Amino acid sequence: MTKWNYKGIKAKDLPKGAVIPEGGTAADYETGGWRTKHPVLDKEKCINCLFCYAFCPDSSVIVENGKVVGFDLKHCKGCGICAFECPKDAINMEDE
Amino acid sequence: MARVEAITGNVAVAEAMRAVEPDVIGVYPITPQTIIVEAYAEYVAQGEVGTEFVAAESEHSAMSICVGAAAAGARTMTCTSSQGLALMWEELYIAAGLRLPIVMFDVNRSLSAPINIHCDHSDTMGARDSGWIQIFSENAQEAYDNFIQAVRIAEHPDVMLPVMVMMDGFVISHSIQRVELLDEDKVKKFVGEWKPDYPLLDADHPVTWGSFDGLGGFYFEYKKEQYDALQRAKDVSQEVAKEYAKLSGREYGLFEKYKMDDAEVAIVAAGSTAGTAKTVVDTYRQNGIKAGLIKIRLYRPFPAEEMVEALSGLKAAAVLDRSPGYDVLGGPIFQDIQSALYQSGTSVPLVNYIYGLGGRDVLVSHIEKAYEDILNVAKTGKVDKKVDYLGLKE
Ligand code: SF4
Ligand code: SF4
Numbered sequence: 088m089t090k091w092n093y094k095g096i097k098a099k100d101l102p103k104g105a106v107i108p109e110g111g112t113a114a115d116y117e118t119g120g121w122r123t124k125h126p127v128l129d130k131e132k133c134i135n136c137l138f139c140y141a142f143c144p145d146s147s148v149i150v151e152n153g154k155v156v157g158f159d160l161k162h163c164k165g166c167g168i169c170a171f172e173c174p175k176d177a178i179n180m181e182d183e
Numbered sequence: 184m185a186r187v188e189a190i191t192g193n194v195a196v197a198e199a200m201r202a203v204e205p206d207v208i209g210v211y212p213i214t215p216q217t218i219i220v221e222a223y224a225e226y227v228a229q230g231e232v233g234t235e236f237v238a239a240e241s242e243h244s245a246m247s248i249c250v251g252a253a254a255a256g257a258r259t260m261t262c263t264s265s266q267g268l269a270l271m272w273e274e275l276y277i278a279a280g281l282r283l284p285i286v287m288f289d290v291n292r293s294l295s296a297p298i299n300i301h302c303d304h305s306d307t308m309g310a311r312d313s314g315w316i317q318i319f320s321e322n323a324q325e326a327y328d329n330f331i332q333a334v335r336i337a338e339h340p341d342v343m344l345p346v347m348v349m350m351d352g353f354v355i356s357h358s359i360q361r362v363e364l365l366d367e368d369k370v371k372k373f374v375g376e377w378k379p380d381y382p383l384l385d386a387d388h389p390v391t392w393g394s395f396d397g398l399g400g401f402y403f404e405y406k407k408e409q410y411d412a413l414q415r416a417k418d419v420s421q422e423v424a425k426e427y428a429k430l431s432g433r434e435y436g437l438f439e440k441y442k443m444d445d446a447e448v449a450i451v452a453a454g455s456t457a458g459t460a461k462t463v464v465d466t467y468r469q470n471g472i473k474a475g476l477i478k479i480r481l482y483r484p485f486p487a488e489e490m491v492e493a494l495s496g497l498k499a500a501a502v503l504d505r506s507p508g509y510d511v512l513g514g515p516i517f518q519d520i521q522s523a524l525y526q527s528g529t530s531v532p533l534v535n536y537i538y539g540l541g542g543r544d545v546l547v548s549h550i551e552k553a554y555e556d557i558l559n560v561a562k563t564g565k566v567d568k569k570v571d572y573l574g575l576k577e
Binding site for chain 1: 283343380388389391394407
C-alpha cells in the first residue's frame with residue numbers, strides 16, 4: 088500500500104488539480120476484476136523470450152530469474168495481448 | 184530605465200513575453216495575433232531568449248503542448264485569436280481543471296461564419312466560463328501591463344489558474360501607440376522564479392497528472408475548489424496590481440471608473456471602445472451633463488459586488504457588448520451586470536447595446552446615441568428597448 092490513500096482523504100486535503108502526488112499508486116488499483124478470461128501458461132512451449140512481459144500493459148507477467156513463472160491476477164485484466172504476442176502459442180486465454 | 188517606444192499592441196505583447204521569458208511557448212499563428220508569434224520566434228532565433236518555442240500544427244495542439252509543459256513544471260505561455268481559441272476549447276477546461284498557471288494572450292477577433300478577421304469579443308466570451316481568469320485591456324500599454332501581471336496572478340498559490348489577457352484585434356493589435364516598456368530585469372524580478380509544486384519532470388518525486396477520478400471520486404469537490412480559487416483571483420489581482428504600481432507607476436483596479444463620482448448616467452464597456460467613450464464623456468461634462476464610464480478590466484471572476492456599488496445611484500446605465508447574445512436576455516456583460524444588480528436588490532434602469540461586431544467601426548456618434556438614450560431613460564424612467572444595436576447598416 089502506498090502512502091497516498093485516496094479513499095481516506097478529506098476534500099480539503101486534495102492536492103491542487105487532482106494531481107496524485109506519489110508514484111506507483113496504480114499498484115493499489117486492482118484491475119483484475121475487469122477480467123472475463125485469464126492467461127494460462129504452458130511451460131513446455133515457453134522459451135522465455137519475455138515478449139509477453141514486455142507487451143503486457145499492466146505489468147502482470149511475473150518473471151523470476153529471467154523466466155516467466157505466472158501472472159499477477161490482481162492486476163491482469165485479461166486483455167490477451169500476451170497470448171497474441173507469444174511467438175510459441177504458450178499462453179492460452181481461459182474463461183474465468 | 185524604462186523605455187518609451189512607438190509600437191503596435193502586438194509588439195507590446197511580444198515585448199512583455201520577452202521580458203518574462205517563459206520556459207515554453209506552444210503556439211500556432213492566426214490573424215490578428217500572428218505578429219506576436221513572429222516577433223517572439225525572432226527573439227528565439229536571435230538567441231535573445233532561452234524559451235523552448237514549439238510551433239504546433241494547430242491550436243488544439245498548441246494548448247495541449249502548453250498543458251503538458253505546464254504540468255512538467257515549465258512557465259508556459261501562448262497566444263491566439265478567434266477560431267484558434269475555439270479550437271483550444273477542449274484543453275481550456277483541462278488547463279483550468281488541472282490548475283495550470285498558463286498565461287495566454289488572445290487578440291479579440293470575431294468568430295466565423297461569415298469569415299471575418301476583425302475585432303469583436305465573441306471569441307473570449309465563448310470561453311468566459313471555461314475556468315480561466317479573463318482580463319480586458321483598452322490599449323497597447325494595458326495589454327503589456329496586464330500580461331506581466333497575469334503571470335503573478337496565475338502562479339499565486341491561492342489561485343493557480345490559467346489567465347487570458349485580451350485586447351482588440353487590429354484597432355489595438357495593429358495600431359502604433361506610445362508604450363512604456365519596463366527594464367527586463369525588473370520584470371523578471373517582479374515575476375520571480377517559478378517553482379511548481381508537482382513538476383512532472385522531477386524524477387525523484389514521481390507524480391501523476393490527469394488521472395481518472397474514479398466513480399466514487401472527488402470530481403465535484405475539485406470543481407468546488409476550482410470555483411473558490413477563481414473567486415480568490417479577485418483579491419489577488421489587486422495585490423498584484425498594487426505591487427506592479429510600485430514598479431511601473433500605473434495602478435489597475437478591478438475595473439476603471441471614469442468620471443463616476445457624481446455621474447448620473449454611465450456606460451459600461453470593454454476594450455478599445457472605452458477610449459472612444461472617454462472622449463464622449465468629456466464632451467458631455469463640458470456641457471454640464473453628468474456622464475461617466477466604467478471600463479471592464481477583470482471580467483472573470485466578475486467583480487459583481489464592486490460593480491453594483493459603482494452603478495448604484497445612477498439614474499440609468501447602458502452596457503455595451505461587442506459580442507452577440509443569442510438568447511433574448513442580451514449580451515454577456517449585460518447579463519452579468521443585470522444578474523449582479525438583481526441579486527443585490529439594486530435597481531438601475533439598464534439598457535444593452537450590441538455593437539462593433541466583425542470589426543464594425545465604433546464611432547463617437549454611436550456612443551453618443553447610447554448616452555442620449557440613457558439620458559432619456561433617466562428623465563422618463565422608462566426603458567423602451569432593453570436590447571438594441573449600435574451602428575447597424577440599413
Ligand atoms: S511470449 Fe510466450 S514464449 Fe515468450 S516468454 Fe512469454 S509465454 Fe514464453
Ligand atoms: S492478459 Fe493482458 S493484462 Fe493479463 S497478463 Fe496478459 S497482457 Fe497482461
